[in-house]
Amino acid sequence: xxxxxxxxxxxxxxxxxxxxxxxxxxxxxxxxxxxxxxxxxxxxxxxxxxxxxxxxxxxxxxxxxxxxxxxxxxxxxxxxxxxxxxxxxxxxxxxxxxxxxxxxxxxxxxxxxxxxxxxxxxxxxxxxxxxxxxxxxxxxxxxxxxxxxxxxxxxxxxxxxxxxxxxxxxxxxxxxxxxxxxxxxxxxxxxxxxxxxxxxxxxxxxxxxxxxxxxxxxxxxxxxxxxxxxxxxxxxxxxxxxxxxxxxxx
Amino acid sequence: xxxxxxxxxxxxxxxxxxxxxxxxxxxxxxxxxxxxxxxxxxxxxxxxxxxxxxxxxxxxxxxxxxxxxxxxxxxxxxxxxxxxxxxxxxxxxxxxxxxxxxxxxxxxxxxxxxxxxxxxxxxxxxxxxxxxxxxxxxxxxxxxxxxxxxxxxxxxxxxxxxxxxxxxxxxxxxxxxxxxxxxxxxxxxxxxxxxxxxxxxxxxxxxxxxxxxxxxxxxxxxxxxxxxxxxxxxxxxxxxxxxxxxxxxxxxxxxxxxxxxxxxxxxxxxxxxxxxxx
Numbered sequence: 038x039x040x041x042x043x044x045x046x047x048x049x050x051x052x053x054x055x056x057x058x059x060x061x062x063x064x065x066x067x068x069x070x071x072x073x074x075x076x077x078x079x080x081x082x083x084x085x086x087x088x089x090x091x092x093x094x095x096x097x098x099x100x101x102x103x104x105x106x107x108x109x110x111x112x113x114x115x116x117x118x119x120x121x122x123x124x125x126x127x128x129x130x131x132x133x134x135x136x137x138x139x140x141x142x143x144x145x146x147x148x149x150x151x152x153x154x155x156x157x158x159x160x161x162x163x164x165x166x167x168x169x170x171x172x173x174x175x176x177x178x179x180x181x182x183x184x185x186x187x188x189x190x191x192x193x194x195x196x197x198x199x200x201x202x203x204x205x206x207x208x209x210x211x212x213x214x215x216x217x218x219x220x221x222x223x224x225x226x227x228x229x230x231x232x233x234x235x236x237x238x239x240x241x242x243x244x245x246x247x248x249x250x251x252x253x254x255x256x257x258x259x260x261x262x263x264x265x266x267x268x269x270x271x272x273x274x275x276x277x278x279x280x281x282x283x284x285x286x287x
Numbered sequence: 288x289x290x291x292x293x294x295x296x297x298x299x300x301x302x303x304x305x306x307x308x309x310x311x312x313x314x315x316x317x318x319x320x321x322x323x324x325x326x327x328x329x330x331x332x333x334x335x336x337x338x339x340x341x342x343x344x345x346x347x348x349x350x351x352x353x354x355x356x357x358x359x360x361x362x363x364x365x366x367x368x369x370x371x372x373x374x375x376x377x378x379x380x381x382x383x384x385x386x387x388x389x390x391x392x393x394x395x396x397x398x399x400x401x402x403x404x405x406x407x408x409x410x411x412x413x414x415x416x417x418x419x420x421x422x423x424x425x426x427x428x429x430x431x432x433x434x435x436x437x438x439x440x441x442x443x444x445x446x447x448x449x450x451x452x453x454x455x456x457x458x459x460x461x462x463x464x465x466x467x468x469x470x471x472x473x474x475x476x477x478x479x480x481x482x483x484x485x486x487x488x489x490x491x492x493x494x495x496x497x498x499x500x501x502x503x504x505x506x507x508x509x510x511x512x513x514x515x516x517x518x519x520x521x522x523x524x525x526x527x528x529x530x531x532x533x534x535x536x537x538x539x540x541x542x543x544x545x546x547x548x549x550x551x552x553x554x555x556x557x558x559x560x561x562x563x564x565x
Contacts, residue, residue: 190385
């Protein structure tokens with residue numbers, strides 16, 4: 038507790054300075070609001086449900102995209118990791134595709150799907166596939182040889198081998214890719230909303246900015262930080278089969 | 288018929304249905320002029336011109352110094368690798384790859400067990416595709432758990448067990464696949480002396496009950512003699528067979544009396560001399 042207060046000291050002082058510096062007119066910028074106004078704006082947005090609706094829209098697109106990206110990334114990554122010849126053949130193509138910024142697909146996605154959930158989820162899926170694919174391929178390549186030999190001796194076919202041996206053994210490291218992808222998903226979803234898609238928190242931010250509501254804008258940014266934090270904490274609890282009692286595999 | 292009936296609990300009956308048995312006297316494995324060279328053909332071979340038979344139902348020990356290619360030989364038998372030249376036949380057919388009929392117990396049990404599955408789950412792995420009925424599978428797993436003395440560990444994870452227990456799990460999993468031959472790669476090499484002796488005796492009992500053909504690799508002379516019906520001695524550089532002995536010690540064997548038997552000591556002296564020369 039003592040450490041908490043000590044850690045909270047600096048931000049506390051900063052907030053107080055900010056509050057009074059802006060209120061007393063020492064700082065005067067259109068882009069700046071002050072802590073109490075931000076809190077009030079956030080509270081109002083929370084009460085009228087607008088920020089909750091926007092949050093739902095953003096999370097919906099981010100998670101849908103992430104799920105698609107995870108399925109595609111895990112399967113493609115597993116195949117690349119299992120078969121070196123495939124990795125050698127397809128590797129350069131994937132590297133080239135990966136080099137395209139996901140944001141660059143926004144106009145294409147807009148043409149294909151129009152405004153709405155689909156186009157946003159599609160861009161998120163594209164962006165999240167890569168970290169998951171790369172992590173999965175590396176994780177699968179790193180699966181203990183002995184385990185693969187056990188699968189060989191038991192004459193496991195591809196599916197059984199994949200689901201009973203390879204993916205569980207690689208889970209810990211795939212999970213790292215998933216966690217990175219989760220952060221990417223949120224960033225890309227908000228970016229797409231700010232740039233083209235009239236929904237979600239990104240669009241709400243744009244609206245607040247255009248109507249010169251700096252207080253609301255900062256409230257929304259803080260809200261986004263909280264969401265990111267919560268999602269990451271959520272991901273951490275999903276630690277999977279390797280956290281079996283007795284410790285995880287190195 | 289459950290696995291327990293077939294292979295484990297009825298020492299009197301044939302371990303494998305008559306139809307599956309090979310004609311009496313036919314070798315389980317026959318190895319002809321097998322050589323293995325890693326890397327360039329100009330390199331020294333790891334194994335050179337190995338020729339021998341593993342007899343049906345016997346316990347064959349293969350002993351040799353480190354680096355003599357023992358493990359390579361066992362991997363050839365398992366079909367996990369192919370020889371550079373020569374042929375290996377199992378049941379009269381060339382070994383083309385790994386098979387459920389040839390179980391292999393690896394030395395490094397920590398890597399060979401699935402850390403995310405319990406003991407029971409690890410054993411069930413061998414049965415899942417072949418015994419679709421959940422109840423039948425559970426019964427077979429339970430029988431093997433009892434057989435290997437793993438009752439108290441059944442719901443634990445491998446990392447929670449001692450080395451000896453983990454190796455028991457691996458042996459149980461291999462038994463579950465109902466192999467025709469059991470290939471064991473220094474399975475007790477990493478265990479302490481007491482655990483090792485207990486496992487040796489349990490293995491002998493198991494081999495006697497199931498009459499399963501077993502190839503047991505070790506670098507421990509005494510272990511090779513104590514367990515084997517026959518012992519092959521491999522020399523290093525290149526790996527080749529330098530001696531074959533028929534052990535001829537009475538069974539069941541006993542950690543005290545067998546090891547004090549003059550014949551045991553004579554074998555030990557003989558093999559020790561051979562190994563010294565290499």
